[in-house]
Amino acid sequence: MSGAAEPVIGDCDFGRILDGKLLAQPVWRLLTMSPQAAKSVASVLGTEPQQRLATSPEQLEVVAEKASLRVLIEDPGRLTAQMKLWDSRGLAHHCDGRVFLSPEADAGHPCACPPTMVERRARARRGQGPQPVTTLLFRLAECPDVGSFRFRSSSWRFAETVEGIRTQLATVGDPALCELALQSVEFATQNSRRVCYHKPVVRVLGSWASNSAMGLVT
Ligand SMILES: [Zn+2]
Known part of the structure; x- marks a missing residue:
């Protein structure tokens, strides 16, 4: 399975769309x-x-209809963290976060x-700094041959976890079995309103090969 050069088959996001509303x-x-x-994914x-x-x-x-998906992530390069700031000119x-990725010069x-x-978040809040654009390419563990899906996130909380996940993927060294999950976070605002949101998390479970051998994935 050499997924890196293969085109992405689709996108992944979370939340339910009902009557055009998320x-x-x-x-x-x-x-x-x-x-x-779509048929293969729906069937599994x-x-x-x-x-x-x-x-x-x-x-x-x-x-x-669940908050967590078993996924296959081939290598740390499948999870990338970029930062972008747009203005009226583009x-x-x-x-x-360290060096420019574009323009070429x-x-x-x-x-x-x-x-x-x-600090980056504080600058972005003032409109002076870029926001995260985190991209994860993965395959579904239950139907890896269908192709790769892309999950893109602008969440700061998710971006903060990228380095740790990449280190764990590098430690596994081989394609890894992971869990792409949604964690519910609840907090009270200053005027005591309860707010709940879902934070994407990636849990690295171990090497894909050893988990397949143990029959944990089919
Ligand atoms: Zn920068």
Whole structure:
């Protein structure tokens, strides 16, 4: 399985879309233009593909009625953290937190973003610094041959975990069996309103090969 060069078969997101509105529910959605992929994914998740978006009728959605998916992540390179700041002229700052990634002339040069996520977040809040764009490419553990899905997130909390996950993936050294899950976080605002949101998390469970050998994945 050499997934890196293979095209992405679809996107992944969370929450449920109902009447065009996104409901904050702990469920994953997989979106693909491939009827075959949608069918395979729906069959392992025990559901049916749906055509939800009137604007893009060729896009099929498969909703996993659960907060966690067993996934295969081939190597740490499948999880990338970029930072982007847009202004009226377009992409004004594009980096990885340390060096510029674009435009080509600046690529590789220090971008002057602060070293810690806390400082970066404070700058972004003031509109002075870029926001995270984290991308994870994965395969579903139950149907890895269908192809790779892409999960993109602008969550600071998810971005903060990227380095740790990449280290764990590097430690495994081989393709890894992981869990892509949604953690419910609840807190009270200053005016005592209770707020609940879902935070994406990746748990590295171990090497794909050893888990397959033990029959933990089929
Ligand atoms: Zn930067």
